[in-house]
Amino acid sequence: MTKLKLAVSFAALAAATPALAEGELRLFIWSDYITDAAIERFEAETGIDVTVDVYDSNETLEARLLAGSTGFDIVVPTGNFMARQIAAGVHQPLNKDMLPNLSNMDPALMERSARFDAGNEHSTIYMWGTTGIGYNIDAIAERLGADYEVNSWDLVFNPETAAKVADCGISFLDSADEMLPPALAYLGLNPESRETADLEAAAELLGSVREHVRYFHSSQYISDLANGETCVAVGFSGDVFQAAARAEEAGQGVNVWYAIPQEGAQVWFDMLVIPADAPNVENAHRFINYLMEPDVIAEITNYVWYANANRPSWPLVDEEITSDPAIFPTEEVMAKLFTSVTADSRTDRTMTRLWTTVRTGQ
Amino acid sequence: MSAGALDRAGAGRFALPLPLKITFGLLVLLAAAGAVLLPQNAALLLGGLVAAVLVAFGLGRAAGISDRWLVIAIPMLWLFVFFLVPFLVLGRISLSEAMIARPPYSPLFEQGADGWEYAGSFGNYQFLAEDPLYASAYISSIRIAATSTLLALLIGYPLAYFIARSPEPRRSILLLLVILPFWTSFLLRVYAWIGLLRRDGVINGFLMWTGIIDQPLVMLQTDFAVYLGIVYTYLPFMILPLYANLVKLDGALLEAASDLGASPILTFFTVTLPLSLPGIIAGSMLVFIPAIGEFVIPALLGGPDTLMIGRVLWDEFFSARDWPVASAVAIVMLFLVVVPIMWLQSVQNRQEGAQ
Incomplete structure (x- = not known):
């Protein structure tokens, strides 16, 4: 009887082992970051069966990548995370012969993203955006006057200004990588600096406004801005637009908007990369090349409201999106945006420790 | 082996006490559920574990170890696999140093001039x-x-x-x-x-x-x-x-x-x-x-x-x-x-x- 059960369980095991077919692709991407239509069209054109899994934080993705084989063919980490992963040998170089559409990519943006991956040997840009200030238009006007224009980090980094809006709720991103560089920019220091003294000055600035910060969290602010629980959030451009859209849908009279401060803001890039142990390398290249087709990526941008880096696609993107300087910044603003890279453990530790001090006062 | 010993072994195999039967049943169910729910490698691991337990039982009974010990062995094995082993892994990682690699910590033993050298520390x-x-x-x-x-x-x-x-x-x-x-x-x-x-x-x-x-x-x-x-x-x-x-x-x-x-x-x-x-x-x-x-x-x-x-x-x-x-x-x-x-x-x- 025992033997029979054993046989049954092994049969079940064998049945559950998936057959590794030729035409397979496993994509691991941020939640709500690609359209079903784009996936279906690729499947129809190539006959490759695409499986999509989603994550909601770079940390989750990175822990899985560093722990060992994930079985994914394409992952989409943010630039600063990807830089470390490349240093750790997690990703494989792209075979550029298989990616003719690379010629569509905007050279200026690719030059920026090369900060994370020298020569863009391993990666290409999927979407990009900025880390700026999301705010509740009416709540700010009520507290700082109708003619106050949100265009500076002063709103959140100057204790006097911050104190005036603290009662309606300020939130900061819970990340040293995102918060220390703008603090450096506000202080007039080089936002890309990783000198301990500079970082300490930035942490001190953040510490001086801590009492006015309701909480530090990297996604909670989307719903809180949308329903008026908080009124100012240092956040990612696309997330704030999502909050604005939700607020509008809810129709409770909450108006949310986003500003890129004049001192400059950090640009982030979500990058398409192939893990070193990807089972379907060829299909991964085909999919990345497909995502660099102008009409494909334009359709995705229309859905996610993030800027892509594909020049020929821009005329195909909705006017409403391309004309918005908060999504596609003007040349002038573009010049002030910065990209910072942290790729060594010591600096990681210093920044994390400083961040804990900012957050907890310890 | 004499006919008598064969008889005893055979009788023993089919006259399992109830708790053991229940345990075996649960183990096999666990393996089947794992096979359906888990990804390939984990399912194989789980199946292997269950098979190892069942084989160990067979050997244990054949060697004349009492059922009481065999029943205790299951929770002990559970604690060993799901508590003690992870704890030891954690202890081992805590003696390493962080580095940008995969996995992101230094090895505990390094190839030195004269063979393998212990590189851990309580730092x-x-x-x-x-x-x-x-x-x-x-x-x-x-x-x-x-x-x-x-x-x-x-x-x-x-x-x-x-x-x-x-x-x-x-x-x-x-x-x-x-x-x-x-x-x-x-x-x-x-x-x-x-x-x-x-x-x-x-x-x-x-x-x-x-x-x-x-x-x-x-x-x-x-x-x-x-x-x-x-x-x-x-x-x-x-x-x-x-x-x-x-x-x-x-x-x-x-x-x-x-x-x-x-x-x-x-x-x-x-x-x-x-x-x-x-x-x-x-x-x-x-x-x-x-x-x-x-x-x-x-x-x-x-x-x-x-x-x-x-x-x-x-x-x-x-x-x-x-x-x-x-x-x-x-x-x-x-x-x-x-x-x-x-x-x-x-x-x-x-x-x-x-x-």
Whole structure:
């Protein structure tokens, strides 16, 4: 009887082992970051069966990548995370012969993203955006006057200004990588600096406004801005637009908007990369090349409201999106945006420790 | 092998005692469920483990080891695979150094000039001792867990007492009500508190409607919300062991105390309370231990300065990407939790020995 059960369980095991077919692709991407239509069209054109899994934080993705084989063919980490992963040998170089559409990519943006991956040997840009200030238009006007224009980090980094809006709720991103560089920019220091003294000055600035910060969290602010629980959030451009859209849908009279401060803001890039142990390398290249087709990526941008880096696609993107300087910044603003890279453990530790001090006062 | 031995072995194989049959059945079910639910490698691992257990049983029985030992072997094996092995892995990582690699820590043995050299060190533990952050995080975690445990005891004891003293149909209903919240996900229940505590939430709305306050209270993202969340979540773990203890309390003892002239209050403190000490200890441990490492509740309800070790651990692992220091933090925490348990257990044993 025992033997029979054993046989049954092994049969079940064998049945559950998936057959590794030729035409397979496993994509691991941020939640709500690609359209079903784009996936279906690729499947129809190539006959490759695409499986999509989603994550909601770079940390989750990175822990899985560093722990060992994930079985994914394409992952989409943010630039600063990807830089470390490349240093750790997690990703494989792209075979550029298989990616003719690379010629569509905007050279200026690719030059920026090369900060994370020298020569863009391993990666290409999927979407990009900025880390700026999301705010509740009416709540700010009520507290700082109708003619106050949100265009500076002063709103959140100057204790006097911050104190005036603290009662309606300020939130900061819970990340040293995102918060220390703008603090450096506000202080007039080089936002890309990783000198301990500079970082300490930035942490001190953040510490001086801590009492006015309701909480530090990297996604909670989307719903809180949308329903008026908080009124100012240092956040990612696309997330704030999502909050604005939700607020509008809810129709409770909450108006949310986003500003890129004049001192400059950090640009982030979500990058398409192939893990070193990807089972379907060829299909991964085909999919990345497909995502660099102008009409494909334009359709995705229309859905996610993030800027892509594909020049020929821009005329195909909705006017409403391309004309918005908060999504596609003007040349002038573009010049002030910065990209910072942290790729060594010591600096990681210093920044994390400083961040804990900012957050907890310890 | 003689025919007689074959007979005995054969008879032994088919005359399994009931607990073993049940255990085998569960193991095979587990393997089948794993095969369907888990990815390929994990399913193979699980299947292999189950097969190894079954084979070990066969060998054990053939070698004439008694069934009692075989039954104990299953939980022991479970603890070995799912507690001791991960603990040793954690201990091993804590002796390494962080590096940008895959996996992100240095090897414990390095190829030196003359063979393999041990490269581990207790540097990470030293690091924990040097930075006051860790000590204050441990202390703050213990403080929050201890306060929550005390609050849960103060609320849970009267509730457990009341349930234990209730007549039968009502008692079962009350017990059911204590267990009822478990039917909803823990995460959802903590989220529900966000809705209750927020500025324009239910509680502020009610208080402003009744005119008790005219400005909404900020309750979310405060230590108050953390205590509330922990006490609310773990209260059933306090009530259930207390109830199990109090329901066995012999009413004759209370009558005797009353006959001898003791007031109800004196009776409570000299008879009921000392007799319920094992329940108090069990309930307190069940609240204190999970509360000390709590991550979700402070993350959702706590403010920026709520410092708990769970969060520090998260930061070390995900932000600093320092798995070795994170492992060291976890191991130190384990000892912080194990020491009070062992102390409480010895108290409990003395109690039982005295009775």
